[in-house]
Amino acid sequence: MDIAVEDVAGRWVAAWTTGRTTDLFRLLAAAPAIESNLDPDGDFIEILTDYAAALDSITVFSQTVIDRRVAIVYDCALGEETFRLAEFLTVDPAGLVTEVRRVYDLDAVERLLPHLLLGQ
Template sequence: MDIAVEDVTARWVRAWTTGRTTDLFKLLAAAPAIETNLDPDGDFIELLTDYAAAVESVTVFSQTVLDRRAALVYDCTLSGETFRLAEFLTVNDVGLVTEVRRVYDLNAIERLMPHLLLEH
């Protein structure tokens, strides 16, 4: 069974932006490779849901899919300011995310959400 990467990324975006941790766990492979520039040693799922709860809105600005990889750029808004988050996913042929790389705008987080730097 070959699951479309676009479908998996749509479910992934819906899950993390709405804080549905159960859905996130269902989408992650058993031992995913995870890289992030915000608390690389912290709990990844907790960080995703805390970030989503802290911002006012998240929309996908751009999505590119090539083979089993997806690159997403999000527009995030808080206190009238829009800033970006980049995410790179690798999806296996059964529809599980095997690799996640996230690049947060640390300047925006330090300025608008400093609690995320302290909590994690």
């Protein structure tokens, strides 16, 4: 069965932004390729959910789907500040996320969420 990438992306966004780790694990393939500029050696799921929990709101600013890949740009708000997060997913035909690449605004993280930085 060929699962629509848009559906998987919607479930992925809903899961990580609300801290539903069980749903995240269900969406991830057995050995996904994960790349991030925020604590690349840390627990990816924990970092995702800690990041979401620390923010006031997260909204999808833009989403582009090409073949089995999706690029999502988020507006993240904390207090008076809004900053961006970019995420790139690859989804297999079964609807599992096989690759995740996240690019955080490290200047905003350092200023507003320093506890999420490596070594903090």
